[in-house]
Amino acid sequence: MKSNSDFLQKHLKFKPDEVxxxxxxxxxxxxxxxxxxxxxxxCKPLNERELQFYQNIPKNLADHVPAFQxxxxxxxxxxxxxxxxxxxxxxxxxxxxxxxxxxxYLVLENLTKDYKKPCVLDLKMxxxxxxxxxxxxxxxxxxxxxxxSTSAKLGVRFCGSQRFSVSNNSFEMFDKYVGRNADExxxxxxxxxFFTHGCSLRKDVINNVLGEICRMKKSxxxxxxxxxxxxxILIIYEGLLKEEKSDSQHxxxxxxxxxCENFKMEAFGSGSLESTKYRxxxxxxxxxxxxxxxxxNISFPSVDSEQFRHEGPDRGFLMGLxxxxxxxxxxx
Numbered sequence: 001m002k003s004n005s006d007f008l009q010k011h012l013k014f015k016p017d018e019v020x021x022x023x024x025x026x027x028x029x030x031x032x033x034x035x036x037x038x039x040x041x042x043c044k045p046l047n048e049r050e051l052q053f054y055q056n057i058p059k060n061l062a063d064h065v066p067a068f069q070x071x072x073x074x075x076x077x078x079x080x081x082x083x084x085x086x087x088x089x090x091x092x093x094x095x096x097x098x099x100x101x102x103x104x105y106l107v108l109e110n111l112t113k114d115y116k117k118p119c120v121l122d123l124k125m126x127x128x129x130x131x132x133x134x135x136x137x138x139x140x141x142x143x144x145x146x147x148x149s150t151s152a153k154l155g156v157r158f159c160g161s162q163r164f165s166v167s168n169n170s171f172e173m174f175d176k177y178v179g180r181n182a183d184e185x186x187x188x189x190x191x192x193x194f195f196t197h198g199c200s201l202r203k204d205v206i207n208n209v210l211g212e213i214c215r216m217k218k219s220x221x222x223x224x225x226x227x228x229x230x231x232x233i234l235i236i237y238e239g240l241l242k243e244e245k246s247d248s249q250h251x252x253x254x255x256x257x258x259x260c261e262n263f264k265m266e267a268f269g270s271g272s273l274e275s276t277k278y279r280x281x282x283x284x285x286x287x288x289x290x291x292x293x294x295x296x297n298i299s300f301p302s303v304d305s306e307q308f309r310h311e312g313p314d315r316g317f318l319m320g321l322x323x324x325x326x327x328x329x330x331x332x
Contacts, residue, residue: 043105047296060219067109074103117164117239124157126316129230131297132308155320164239205237208288213325227299236289
């Protein structure tokens with residue numbers, strides 16, 4: 001097995017013979033099989049369109065997506081022995097024996113690695129869930145899902161969550177199927193439940209999220225021709241309360257971060273997001289992460305996309321941000 005040692009040492013900060021891949025046991029949304037690399041990175045099955053996006057991220061969007069670390073190939077020979085090699089670009093060559101197999105991955109930042117008990121929410125954004133190259137049957141099925149859920153009306157749909165329960169000392173979860181049948185009232189209840197922690201509503205977290213929505217909307221308004229079909233936003237906050245952190249030794253390492261064993265898993269408002277309840281100077285210092293994820297169906301300017309050119313910013317995604325903002329603000 002050959003490894004690109006220069007890339008591994010420069011970009012991933014570990015030696016080529018210390019590559020450790022294991023299943024990602026906790027996955028809030030999505031349908032692809034993901035893995036954890038050396039407990040620091042998330043490995044997602046490689047999609048060429050998503051790879052092109054990460055290799056050409058516009059500057060004003062860089063802060064709103066997970067950091068891209070490169071690509072990785074997991075090799076398995078005919079005897080079942082595994083290895084891995086890495087690259088900072090698309091992998092074209094065959095790196096396993098003819099009798100073996102290989103799997104290619106995008107290597108991304110693990111957004112939960114700095115959290116002890118990450119509460120994670122996946123929200124599917126936009127009104128359209130299929131890409132420009134989708135088949136007729138795919139378009140039909142995705143339109144049906146959007147119409148039955150809150151996607152068509154609000155541009156945002158619940159797609160899964162995990163929340164750390166202090167009283168039960170375990171993670172509670174809802175999967176994506178809950179969101180597919182949820183109406184506007186039920187979506188509001190799901191969001192309220194996610195942000196309720198330790199018997200009280202985490203207004204500090206919500207205020208931080210409102211600020212992140214404002215920042216993200218400002219960036220997307222200036223992004224012409226991009227369409228984030230079927231993309232999501234991931235919201236993460238710490239589920240281990242401050243008073244519990246000093247006594248956190250009774251929480252096992254197996255429960256931490258993304259490798260938790262206990263986790264089972266078209267109106268358009270272009271105005272600014274101003275609020276009578278959200279105030280920038282009232283945002284607390286609590287840590288909240290909010291990123292855009294899942295770009296397999298993205299449409300963006302390129303030399304070979306003349307037949308699918310889109311004008312202006314992604315109005316469906318922006319509408320979802322507006323409605324999410326209004327719902328969260330109403331909880332305060």
